[in-house]
């Protein structure tokens with residue numbers, strides 16, 4: 352379990368600051384980790400993922416929201432990085448068909464937005480972060496317990 356104690360909770364004041372935070376979080380993540388990001392639309396989940404992926408050596412301009420594709424796969428310096436967005440998942444079967452085992456139990460790092468949509472399938476060991484809107488462009492990012 353990575354230790355984010357020196358980084359979280361955090362409050363960012365711009366999209367760029369959330370990306371910068373993601374870069375720093377990336378230093379604490381390892382292949383095989385599952386990082387689940389909960390938060391409303393526009394809370395900054397995808398920006399945080401961009402920062403994490405960029406921190407892992409993925410060219411930032413190639414990182415896009417997988418809202419429609421459900422899963423994007425990147426190659427980071429330490430191996431595959433899976434970026435999932437379960438927002439449009441309506442039935443668990445859709446997630447099975449994607450081959451979710453590779454994402455959750457393979458050797459890559461898995462970052463998943465809207466984990467609530469597939470809550471029953473999220474591994475127990477997953478790290479859960481919650482992003483919340485503050486006033487204006489502020490966003491709070493904190494680690495929370497599963498359950």
Ligand code: ADP
Nearest residue numbers: 363364365366369392393394395396397398488
């Ligand atoms: P999500 O994936 O949670 O739906 P996105 O990262 O796609 O959110 O979008 C966040 C939106 O909020 C973007 O339009 C971004 O410009 C805006 N924004 C404003 N302030 C922030 C902030 N501090 N961190 C992240 N995004 C911010």
Ligand code: MG
Nearest residue numbers: 396397416464
């Ligand atoms: Mg998103």
